[in-house]
Amino acid sequence: MATEMAMLHDVSRCTGCRACMVACKQWKDLPAESTPFDGNFQSHKGLSPKTYNLIKMTERTENDTFHWDFIKFQCMHCAHPACAKGCPQNALRKTESGAVVLDKEKCIGCGYCADNCPFDVPKVDEQTHKSTKCDLCADRIENGMTPACAQTCTARAIDFGKKDDMITLAHSRLNDIKGSFPNAQLYGVDKNGVGGTHMMYILTDSPAIYGLPADPKTNDAIDLWKDIIRPAGQLMGVGAIVGAAGAYALTKAIAKKHKNEKGGKSDAD
Ligand code: SF4
Numbered sequence: 001m002a003t004e005m006a007m008l009h010d011v012s013r014c015t016g017c018r019a020c021m022v023a024c025k026q027w028k029d030l031p032a033e034s035t036p037f038d039g040n041f042q043s044h045k046g047l048s049p050k051t052y053n054l055i056k057m058t059e060r061t062e063n064d065t066f067h068w069d070f071i072k073f074q075c076m077h078c079a080h081p082a083c084a085k086g087c088p089q090n091a092l093r094k095t096e097s098g099a100v101v102l103d104k105e106k107c108i109g110c111g112y113c114a115d116n117c118p119f120d121v122p123k124v125d126e127q128t129h130k131s132t133k134c135d136l137c138a139d140r141i142e143n144g145m146t147p148a149c150a151q152t153c154t155a156r157a158i159d160f161g162k163k164d165d166m167i168t169l170a171h172s173r174l175n176d177i178k179g180s181f182p183n184a185q186l187y188g189v190d191k192n193g194v195g196g197t198h199m200m201y202i203l204t205d206s207p208a209i210y211g212l213p214a215d216p217k218t219n220d221a222i223d224l225w226k227d228i229i230r231p232a233g234q235l236m237g238v239g240a241i242v243g244a245a246g247a248y249a250l251t252k253a254i255a256k257k258h259k260n261e262k263g264g265k266s267d268a269d
């Protein structure tokens with residue numbers, strides 16, 4: 001059995017140099033995107049079919065102190081990925097390493113993965129009609145290599161390794177920075193509404209500052225669809241499948257409502 005791996009981003013060490021974005025584009029053979037200057041240092045507005053890994057930057061002033069906060073944002077590689085649950089083609093799957101990967105041959109570009117992701121990660125390419133996202137460089141992991149983004153970070157803000165080791169490292173680093181950052185906390189390390197994530201963070205402040213949901217959740221409606229309605233429809237025949245499709249449309253609407261209610265922020269919005 002393959003070892004469970006994880007990536008850890010320590011925002012206290014990140015300089016916002018964006019070398020990890022360049023490395024991702026290079027390894028994934030993704031083209032550059034032209035981005036307008038909006039009066040701040042944020043480059044791309046969000047993830048896109050051409051950008052799987054994004055350094056998000058927030059400028060804020062708190063207690064008369066100016067803060068620049070950087071965070072590396074990409075697929076979180078959830079332990080229980082809602083994207084895979086929502087996919088009617090079974091085009092997304094979780095590998096033994098923990099990476100959630102997409103089979104482009106199976107993908108029909110319906111966008112249900114995007115609708116159901118609590119982090120609004122997948123982006124459907126309008127040209128190819130295929131979903132897109134970070135796969136944790138699953139091809140590199142399978143060959144004993146480190147993901148391209150982690151390999152390139154000279155600030156040692158990104159670590160990659162066995163999940164247990166990353167959890168130990170996260171706790172140790174958190175302990176080290178608590179004196180300088182009293183609100184520092186870990187994210188994705190403990191089990192949460194998505195079972196924990198294989199992309200984990202050491203944050204210097206609350207998740208909201210970095211645009212992360214405090215309590216990401218997989219919608220129960222997706223479990224209902226994937227585990228009960230759909231298999232039942234397949235057992236009962238075409239008529240039932242049509243009925244099940246209607247039920248799925250309903251579950252999808254519920255999922256969307258659920259996301260809006262919890263204030264989920266979309267890069268596509
Ligand atoms: S390469 Fe490292 S320091 Fe530079 S932006 Fe990426 S995570 Fe931050």
Ligand code: SF4
Nearest residue numbers: 075076078082083117
């Ligand atoms: S962050 Fe979204 S796309 Fe990535 S594994 Fe989780 S549900 Fe899927």
Ligand code: SF4
Nearest residue numbers: 024053134136147149
């Ligand atoms: S793991 Fe690979 S695909 Fe994902 S952000 Fe890093 S370089 Fe890009």
